[in-house]
Amino acid sequence: MSDAIPSRVAPRAENTLFQADGVLVTTERLVAGGRAWPLGEVLRVEAIHQSPRVLPLLVLLGVSTVLGLPAIMTAMVARDALGQGIYEAALGCMTVVAFGSIAGLLLAQDQYWLVLWTRGSARRVLLSRDPEHISRLAQGVTEALRAARPRP
Known part of the structure; x- marks a missing residue:
């Protein structure tokens, strides 16, 4: 009879990779617009421009x-x-x-959105009137997503 102790898998620590203006990217998930997505579901993040209807x-x-x-x-x-x-x-x-x-x-002013693409849909998660701000935010989130994904 063996006195083997059942092995437990220790949960991985969730580290913050990027955090700015209501967007959080950790090693496990992306949180934006009051919702969280596992990193495996997030395909890409981009900034889009929307002109006002005049x-x-x-x-x-x-x-x-x-x-x-x-x-x-x-x-x-x-x-x-x-x-x-x-x-x-x-x-x-x-x-x-x-x-x-x-x-x-x-x-009337142009609007810029941070858009999160998943397998099922695209969701606008953050609005700004500053194109540089949204562009920097999209770039930061994209880099954090790349860093969190394992390389093949």
């Missing part, structure tokens, strides 16, 4: 100034015009729409 704002601005304003002014001076208060309210609304469109165009 066409709807341009159309709204054009319609309000080129069609809306002249239509209200023409109706205002017609012989069978309704009460003055209705046209003043319509002009006020048209002004809000036009200046709101201009403000939207002035505030």
Whole structure:
């Protein structure tokens, strides 16, 4: 009869390889956007650029100034015009729409996303308006992933 002690496999220590702005890469997992993925599931990380949608704002601005304003002014001076208060309210609304469109165009900015690709999907995990920041972050996470994977 042998007094063999059952062998236990000691769990590997999880070391941090990269950590910045809500993204953590350890020797075992990647944590970003409030979720964690085992490193084996992560295929790649990249930075993508997303331009703002300005066409709807341009159309709204054009319609309000080129069609809306002249239509209200023409109706205002017609012989069978309704009460003055209705046209003043319509002009006020048209002004809000036009200046709101201009403000939207002035505030529109490009967005940059850190995207995590797994076997099942791609997930946008971090948003920034700074392209260099997202690019550096993607590069750091990619290097950490390479370092964590065993070489064939």
